[in-house]
Amino acid sequence: MFNNIFKKQRYYFDSEGLLVVDMSPSSAVHYQEAVQAATQDAGFSGEDMVINFGPQHPSTHGVLRLEVVLEGELVKKVTPHLGYLHRNFEKHAEYIPYNEIVPYTDRLDYLAAMNMNLGYVLAVEKLLGLTELPERVEYIRVICAEFNRIASHLMAIGTFGLDAGAITPFLWAFRDREKILDLFEWLSGARMLYNYIWVGGVARDLPDGWVEKAKEFLDYFEPMMVEFNNLLTHNHIFIERTAHIGILPADVAINYAATGPVLRGSGVKWDLRRDQPYSIYDRFEFDIPVGEGMYGPVGSAFDRYWVRIREIEESVKILRQALDQIPEGDVFEAIPRKIRPPAGKEAYFRSEAPRGEIGFYIRSNGSDIPDRVKCRSSCFVNISLIDEISRGQLVADLVINIGSIDIVLGEVDR
Amino acid sequence: MQELIQAVQNSQTFLSGLSEAALAIIFFVLFGLVFATVAAVCALVFVYLERKISAHMQDRLGPMEVNTGIPLLKNIGHGWAQTLADAFKLLLKEDIVPNAADRRLHLIAPFILFCAVIAAFSVMPFGEKLVVSDMNIGVFFVLAITSFSVIGVILAGWASNNKWSLLGGMRSAAQIVSYEIPSGLVVLVIVMQVGSLRFNDIVMAQAGGILHWHIFQFFPLNLIAFIISFLATLAEANRAPFDLPEAESELTAGFATEYSGFKWAIFYLSEYANMFLIGIFLSALFLGGWTSPFGSLFGGFFDKPGWQPVWIILKAVAIIFLQMWLRWTLPRLRVDQLMYTSWKVLTPFAFVTIFGVGLWMLF
Numbered sequence: 001m002f003n004n005i006f007k008k009q010r011y012y013f014d015s016e017g018l019l020v021v022d023m024s025p026s027s028a029v030h031y032q033e034a035v036q037a038a039t040q041d042a043g044f045s046g047e048d049m050v051i052n053f054g055p056q057h058p059s060t061h062g063v064l065r066l067e068v069v070l071e072g073e074l075v076k077k078v079t080p081h082l083g084y085l086h087r088n089f090e091k092h093a094e095y096i097p098y099n100e101i102v103p104y105t106d107r108l109d110y111l112a113a114m115n116m117n118l119g120y121v122l123a124v125e126k127l128l129g130l131t132e133l134p135e136r137v138e139y140i141r142v143i144c145a146e147f148n149r150i151a152s153h154l155m156a157i158g159t160f161g162l163d164a165g166a167i168t169p170f171l172w173a174f175r176d177r178e179k180i181l182d183l184f185e186w187l188s189g190a191r192m193l194y195n196y197i198w199v200g201g202v203a204r205d206l207p208d209g210w211v212e213k214a215k216e217f218l219d220y221f222e223p224m225m226v227e228f229n230n231l232l233t234h235n236h237i238f239i240e241r242t243a244h245i246g247i248l249p250a251d252v253a254i255n256y257a258a259t260g261p262v263l264r265g266s267g268v269k270w271d272l273r274r275d276q277p278y279s280i281y282d283r284f285e286f287d288i289p290v291g292e293g294m295y296g297p298v299g300s301a302f303d304r305y306w307v308r309i310r311e312i313e314e315s316v317k318i319l320r321q322a323l324d325q326i327p328e329g330d331v332f333e334a335i336p337r338k339i340r341p342p343a344g345k346e347a348y349f350r351s352e353a354p355r356g357e358i359g360f361y362i363r364s365n366g367s368d369i370p371d372r373v374k375c376r377s378s379c380f381v382n383i384s385l386i387d388e389i390s391r392g393q394l395v396a397d398l399v400i401n402i403g404s405i406d407i408v409l410g411e412v413d414r
Numbered sequence: 415m416q417e418l419i420q421a422v423q424n425s426q427t428f429l430s431g432l433s434e435a436a437l438a439i440i441f442f443v444l445f446g447l448v449f450a451t452v453a454a455v456c457a458l459v460f461v462y463l464e465r466k467i468s469a470h471m472q473d474r475l476g477p478m479e480v481n482t483g484i485p486l487l488k489n490i491g492h493g494w495a496q497t498l499a500d501a502f503k504l505l506l507k508e509d510i511v512p513n514a515a516d517r518r519l520h521l522i523a524p525f526i527l528f529c530a531v532i533a534a535f536s537v538m539p540f541g542e543k544l545v546v547s548d549m550n551i552g553v554f555f556v557l558a559i560t561s562f563s564v565i566g567v568i569l570a571g572w573a574s575n576n577k578w579s580l581l582g583g584m585r586s587a588a589q590i591v592s593y594e595i596p597s598g599l600v601v602l603v604i605v606m607q608v609g610s611l612r613f614n615d616i617v618m619a620q621a622g623g624i625l626h627w628h629i630f631q632f633f634p635l636n637l638i639a640f641i642i643s644f645l646a647t648l649a650e651a652n653r654a655p656f657d658l659p660e661a662e663s664e665l666t667a668g669f670a671t672e673y674s675g676f677k678w679a680i681f682y683l684s685e686y687a688n689m690f691l692i693g694i695f696l697s698a699l700f701l702g703g704w705t706s707p708f709g710s711l712f713g714g715f716f717d718k719p720g721w722q723p724v725w726i727i728l729k730a731v732a733i734i735f736l737q738m739w740l741r742w743t744l745p746r747l748r749v750d751q752l753m754y755t756s757w758k759v760l761t762p763f764a765f766v767t768i769f770g771v772g773l774w775m776l777f
Contacts, residue, residue: 051577057666073581073749165654165746171472231743237655238745395581396748399664 048076055084059163059399062409066386066398073394078387082380085413093373098124098339099199101373106193108358108375109411111155114148114184115353116411117197122278123349123360124199127341136329137201138280143214143322144187144196145279146315150221151180152354153308153315156261156406160305161232163403164241169232176224179217186210200335211323218316218323225312233309242305243296246389246401250299253385260356261311262382262405265291265304272352284321286314301397301404308406311354340368355379355406375414379407445546449535457686461497463731464686464738471742504682507675512575515672519573524673524680527566531687533559538694539613541704541722552613553605556695557598560650563688564590567652567669570681574672582668585658585749590650592756597646599764600639603771604628604699613698620702623709627702632771639767640700642760644733647692649756651685654741658752689737693730701729 049070054060063084069077089108093101105120106113118141125131158173181191186207188196196203232238248258253266263270271288273281289310291303343366350359356378365371382405390398419437422429429437462477469476477493511520537552539545549555564587571583605611607628608619620627629640649656658668665671670681697703704722716725747755 049577059664073585161745165657166744167468168472168742171474175473232745235745237747237751240751241745241748394749396658396664396746 053078053398059159060402061159061407064383064402064407064409064412066402068395068398070395073396075390075393075395075398078390078398080383080386082383082409082413085409087410087414089414090373090375093370095369097368098370101370102198103193103195106195107410108377108414109152109353109355109379109408110192111408112148112152112354113192113194114144114196115152115351116358117194118145118279119349119351119353119358120360121197121199122351123347123362124339126349127345127347127362127364128199128336128339130200130334130336133200133334134329134331135327136205137331137334139322139326140202140206140331141197142279142281142284143319143326144184144194144202146319146322147180147183147214149315149354150312150319151177153312154180156354156403157228157232157305157308157312160400160403160406161238163399164238166232166235166238169228172224172228172231176221179220183210183214183217186213198335199339201331201333205331206326211326214319215323218319222316225309229309233306239295239302241396242302242400242404243294243300245393245397246301246304246404247297248299248304248385248389252388253299256385256388257381258356258385259378259381260352260354261304261307262356262385264289265307265404266299267291267293267303272350272357276350278349278351281318283325284318286317289314301400304404304406338368340366342366350376353378355408355411356382358411377411377414379405379409379411380414383407383412445536446532449546450532453532453535453687453690454683456690457683458497458501460686460689460734461500461682462494463734465496466492467735467738468742471739501679504679505676509675509677510672512672514575516573516575519569520672521677523566523570523573524677524684525566526569527563528680528684528687530560530562530566531684531691533562534691535687535694537613538691539617539698539703540694540726542614542618542719544704544723545614548612548614551611553601553611553616553699556691557594557601560688560691561590561594563650563684566684570673571669574669576672578665578667579669579671582658582665582671585665586652586669588749589652589656589658589752592753593646593649593656593760596642596756596760596764597650599761599768600643600646601699603636603639603764603767606768606771606775607631613703617698617703617705621705621709623705623711624702624707626705626709627700627707629700632774635767635770635774636700638763639771640696642764642767643696643699644736646756646760647696648737648740649752651688651692651737653685653689653737655744655746656752657741657746658749689734690730692737693733694726696733697726697729701733703729 051068051070053066053068055063055065060066065081065084067079067081068075087107089104092104096104102117102120105116108116125133154173154177158170158177161167161169161173184194184196185191187210188194188203190196248262248266250266250268253263253268258266259270267290269288269290272278273286274288287310289307291298291300291307293300293303294306295302341364343364346361346363348359348361350357357376358378359376361372361374361376362370363372385405386398386401390401393401418441419434422437423432423434424430429440432440465476477496480493480496480499481488481491482495511517534556536546537549537555539548567586567590568583571579571581571586574580604616608616610616624630628636630636652658658664670678673681702725704726706716706721706725708716710717
């Protein structure tokens with residue numbers, strides 16, 4: 001059908017803005033000629049080159065596709081095209097009971113599945129008015145969320161190094177992340193998609209000796225971060241590569257509704273764990289690291305990276321306190337037998353995931369199945385900044401900028 | 415070479431009847447085959463070395479599984495046969511050529527690169543007599559012939575008809591042309607001191623132990639020259655932190671994106687052969703070449719001719735280790751920083767060393 005409409009034309013743009021070239025024998029147009037004509041019609045000069053960055057590109061952190069307009073190696077325009085990992089989470093959620101949605105939230109930000117579980121579960125608890133949970137449950141949730149934040153940030157800083165061409169830091173980060181995954185495996189039986197935090201409780205109690213092992217890990221881990229910093233963070237080439245690019249001023253970050261390390265990297269001290277404390281975060285001592293512009297302007301790619309490094313240290317602080325204070329108790333006692341909120345109730349809850357604010361809006365219809373679930377994804381919002389911070393820089397900087405935003409496509413596409 | 419031909423003609427074998435030209439051709443083909451084989455085997459060894467070195471730097475073990483397969487010795491050998499298995503895999507793989515590619519250029523590009531590297535081995539002094547052609551312009555020949563490699567890379571980038579390949583090829587052209595200047599300049603420093611472009615003259619000028627090596631002469635000018643030369647050749651070989659033409663995180667695989675199977679193996683082989691070439695080249699120029707570091711110690715035992723290839727290969731391997739160490743430690747430079755390093759840091763310092771050594775020799 002489309003071919004008929006555009007029969008006279010050698011090329012056309014489809015609904016997504018993709019260039020489609022008519023390759024049928026009758027049109028007999030050389031592909032390159034058509035592409036050239038199309039790029040000229042689209043307002044680019046003959047010197048410009050439109051290039052597809054992804055979805056099968058090693059540094060798009062998943063299946064992101066960027067349509068990049070290049071002049072030589074200079075980036076003139078970046079358009080992200082999403083949807084390659086779309087799994088219909090929100091529609092699915094309208095057909096399954098509240099507690100069965102939890103495993104689906106694992107697949108949102110699969111690098112921080114605990115935080116996704118927690119965000120959704122807290123939203124459901126708000127809907128149910130379930131506020132009194134056993135102390136032990138709250139502590140276990142915070143411990144899991146912070147461990148997963150460390151694991152997720154390790155992945156972020158490791159792949160950020162990889163984007164800059166440093167391979168060893170990536171494997172060092174993975175080595176340590178692996179140990180956290182081992183702890184989670186012991187705890188929940190899964191290494192990546194845990195389905196561990198349930199409405200009103202957690203899936204199972206901490207195994208015997210888990211707390212000691214976790215403390216052992218923290219003792220091991222802190223010197224490793226020093227080593228990591230010596231290898232990558234304070235490397236002169238790395239600083240030169242990252243500290244002067246991808247500048248994101250604070251007002252732009254706020255206008256785009258950026259959250260998480262992307263926002264804090266621009267110097268805005270905003271963290272839901274401190275500003276709208278949920279669970280038991282108000283009991284712990286920790287700082288909110290912000291971008292300081294150590295080696296260049298505030299809000300550079302380096303600042304976002306540095307915020308993540310510092311957040312790992314802060315998470316270790318929280319973990320040490322939580323592991324020391326964790327009380328005994330029954331973790332199953334508050335789990336509701338049936339989750340059936342009255343019809344027409346709605347709740348929105350946002351929490352601080354490693355990549356920014358994850359928000360869940362839930363509306364009930366009186367049954368055990370939600371009427372509507374909406375997920376506010378931080379990565380989806382943050383990726384829209386890519387054009388803003390990459391324009392006028394080189395291809396190599398574009399790669400660094402994507403890495404500094406640190407997206408997980410599972411959460412972007414949902 | 416001429417001595418060899420004379421010797422064969424004077425011998426009483428069936429070859430003695432052949433003309434000088436025919437014998438020369440036979441020897442050239444023979445040496446070519448030998449060096450291509452040696453380079454290929456060396457490349458295999460270095461690939462294995464790189465895997466193991468990188469693995470241990472990254473807290474991994476690297477390949478451990480592919481060993482002899484003999485029942486009792488199955489698990490012994492640290493996966494030494496892995497690169498062999500990979501080489502066979504590459505030979506058997508399908509050779510995919512993109513539809514829109516220029517098939518002929520796509521085919522010859524890797525071989526131009528390979529030939530440029532292998533040809534340079536013909537003047538490399540593995541020993542006093544172990545050199546195919548001890549030309550009087552040996553150093554110049556190496557600089558000239560290795561410049562050919564840029565043609566191979568550009569052709570590969572262009573013929574693939576892929577935008578990423580093109581970017582990689584263009585980067586490579588700019589990079590190799592810029593870094594040839596400092597690497598050529600610092601060679602002058604050594605040539606000035608020896609007064610000859612012949613490799614064996616340069617090596618013999620450093621005979622007599624470690625303290626006579628060029629790197630320790632005219633301190634610290636020659637040391638600076640060595641560092642410049644090391645960095646510039648690193649960049650010419652497209653090794654990290656100067657591996658922009660094949661920057662994996664930016665350009666997928668740069669100029670080699672559209673290559674697979676045997677052609678890709680040739681690219682890989684050339685890279686490791688080039689590393690070996692650089693190792694030999696730098697050790698001949700700065701680290702005493704095939705002379706022993708002990709000089710007349712131990713009764714001159716280590717100075718015997720049999721040790722010569724051992725010494726130069728050991729020195730080359732040390733330089734290769736240094737290259738690998740850098741690769742697995744440092745992030746990659748950006749294009750503008752790469753140019754900055756070449757034009758504003760290495761080239762001025764190269765001139766300073768030339769000037770300094772010149773003054774030193776005058777007074």
